[in-house]
Amino acid sequence: MKIRVKNLKGNRFEIDVQPNDTAMAVKKTIEESQGEDSYPWDEQLLVYNGKLLKDESTLEENEVSENDILLVMCSKSKAFGTTGALSSQPSTAAPAALPISSDEVTSQALASTSAQTNSDGKASEYGSLLYHQSRFHLL
Numbered sequence: 416m417k418i419r420v421k422n423l424k425g426n427r428f429e430i431d432v433q434p435n436d437t438a439m440a441v442k443k444t445i446e447e448s449q450g451e452d453s454y455p456w457d458e459q460l461l462v463y464n465g466k467l468l469k470d471e472s473t474l475e476e477n478e479v480s481e482n483d484i485l486l487v488m489c490s491k492s493k494a495f496g497t498t499g500a501l502s503s504q505p506s507t508a509a510p511a512a513l514p515i516s517s518d519e520v521t522s523q524a525l526a527s528t529s530a531q532t533n534s535d536g537k538a539s540e541y542g543s544l545l546y547h548q549s550r551f552h553l554l
Contacts, residue, residue: 434475438468
């Protein structure tokens with residue numbers, strides 16, 4: 416079956432998968448399809464209907480079917496610099512983001528889809544969007 420994958424910039428592409436494929440297998444299919452540099456499988460987070468997919472769960476268990484859309488995000492690499500190698504030189508750049516748990520990602524993904532209310536009683540998603548951009552690569 417074909418499913419569509421969307422990144423945080425809104426770009427979409429299609430991949431061929433089977434209902435019994437695990438989320439990890441889907442991540443590897445995305446990496447093969449789009450390139451290891453852009454979508455390394457071990458840095459991908461997949462979200463479907465506001466729920467973070469666990470690597471061992473299947474598409475069928477998560478009720479993903481033909482032509483559905485998955486959201487893919489890549490967490491930022493913590494140990495590597497811009498060249499991808501560990502550096503022995505002290506860095507003047509800001510420290511890398513701390514690892515986050517899957518529960519945090521799920522709550523952040525859900526929060527980004529619903530408006531939050533500020534002190535004026537007006538809905539604001541701007542702060543949430545900035546937080547997501549600081550924690551994930553925009554692909």
